[in-house]
Amino acid sequence: MASPTTPPVLNPLSSLKINHTAIRVPDFDTAVAWYADKLDFRLKQSAFVAGLSFGFLYPAGDESFHFELLAGQGAAERPAYKDLHDSYRMSGWHHLGFRVDSVDAVIDELKCRDVTIASEPHDVPAMGLRVAFFADPWDNLFEVIQPIPQ
Numbered sequence: 696m697a698s699p700t701t702p703p704v705l706n707p708l709s710s711l712k713i714n715h716t717a718i719r720v721p722d723f724d725t726a727v728a729w730y731a732d733k734l735d736f737r738l739k740q741s742a743f744v745a746g747l748s749f750g751f752l753y754p755a756g757d758e759s760f761h762f763e764l765l766a767g768q769g770a771a772e773r774p775a776y777k778d779l780h781d782s783y784r785m786s787g788w789h790h791l792g793f794r795v796d797s798v799d800a801v802i803d804e805l806k807c808r809d810v811t812i813a814s815e816p817h818d819v820p821a822m823g824l825r826v827a828f829f830a831d832p833w834d835n836l837f838e839v840i841q842p843i844p845q
Contacts, residue, residue: 715751715761716791720833723748723766729832733808736762754793773834779814782836790828790836798825801839805829818843 720726723741727750730736736752739761743749747767754760774782782789795801798816806812813828813836826840 713760715763717763717765718831718833718835719765719770721766721768721770723750723764726750726764726766726831726833727752730762730764733805733810733831770833779828790838792838792840795839795841798827798839798841802827802829 718726727738730752731738735755737755739751739753741748741750747765750764750766752762752764802812802816811830811832813830814826816825816827818825820843823843823845824840825843826838828836828838830836
């Protein structure tokens with residue numbers, strides 16, 4: 696077995712690239728409006744399948760990745776992230792990270808848009824990153840990151 700630092704061998708798995716992540720929300724229209732108003736995402740396609748509304752939302756500056764919203768009755772609530780460090784104990788999906796030009800500028804803009812900030816901008820020298828976290832109204836957690844200049 697290859698170690699995580701070994702360059703990959705060319706095989707069918709070499710073509711893996713992130714395409715989308717799916718987020719389950721209780722109300723489609725409310726979620727589309729929130730992601731559009733707060734994050735400038737664009738709804739490019741929607742469909743109703745198997746009792747659920749699906750929508751494909753793209754960030755303003757990225758056509759290579761999108762959110763797949765799934766909405767309809769029966770959505771269970773996620774635990775709220777009251778303490779970021781305490782949340783690291785939970786198994787499963789924790790957050791999605793966005794690379795940005797300026798963490799501070801993005802967080803300032805999100806504050807102007809009344810987005811919940813879960814963690815203010817701070818440096819993580821061991822990783823060479825400046826980071827901050829925010830949440831949507833359904834307690835999905837997102838990180839914004841930028842490299843710390845060397």
